[in-house]
Amino acid sequence: MPKYIALLRGINVGGHKKIMMADLRMIFEKSGFSAVISYIQSGNVIFQSNEADTKKLEQQIESALEKAYGYLVPVIVLTRSRIEKIVSNNPFKPLDGNDTSKVYYLFLKDVPERKTVELFNETKFQNERFFVCKDYIYLKCLCGMGKAKLNTNLFEQKLQVKATARNHKTVLKLLELSKS
Incomplete structure (x- = not known):
């Protein structure tokens, strides 16, 4: 059976949309x-x-969470x-130990429009670099x-x-935990 990694957007941040991990696991198990x-x-x-369509999985999980908590969690x-x-x-390679807290992956729910990306690519901030790819972004924040x-x-x-970000260290841990 295939393994998947679900990334939830905006839970347990600043006391908002609190979801206990034990409850979250139970919702996933009750969802089959x-x-x-x-x-x-x-x-x-x-x-x-057994479902191969990740968009269907996203909808199924979002529906189960909304039913359980009364709000939408992307x-x-x-x-x-x-x-x-x-x-x-990752274009920021080679990564050293200091980079694990400065390199991020933003995973996008949908593919943004090309013109929107082109306009945004002109955005520049000191000590910050990014690369927008199809439905994800590489981000490095030196500070x-x-x-x-x-x-x-x-x-x-x-x-x-919609997007959700994870640092390099977290993404590596998710890959480790998802090994067969």
Whole structure:
């Protein structure tokens, strides 16, 4: 059975949209998924499903969460191999130990319009660099994400798509946890 990684957007941030990881795992299991593992409070879930369509999986998870909590939680579902390719193509290589807290991956729910991306590519901030790819973004914030002007909300606003960010260390851990 294929393994997937679900990335939830905007839960457990500043006391908003609180979801306990044990409850989240239970919702996934009640939704028919197996081998469910959660990682840290930011909403990372590894699971198995016979469904091959990641968009259908996203809708199924979003519906289950909305039913359980009464609000929409955007979910992005990726295969392990997709995340491996994204990591291996990171333009910020070679990565050293200091980069794990400065290099981020923003995963986009949809592919932004080309003209929107072209306009946004002109955006420049000191100590911050980014590369927009099809439905993900590589981001490097030399001063850390907490001080970055290029944050998830800005990318969502300018590219007009939902997104969620994970640092390099978290993405590597998700790949490790999702090994067979």
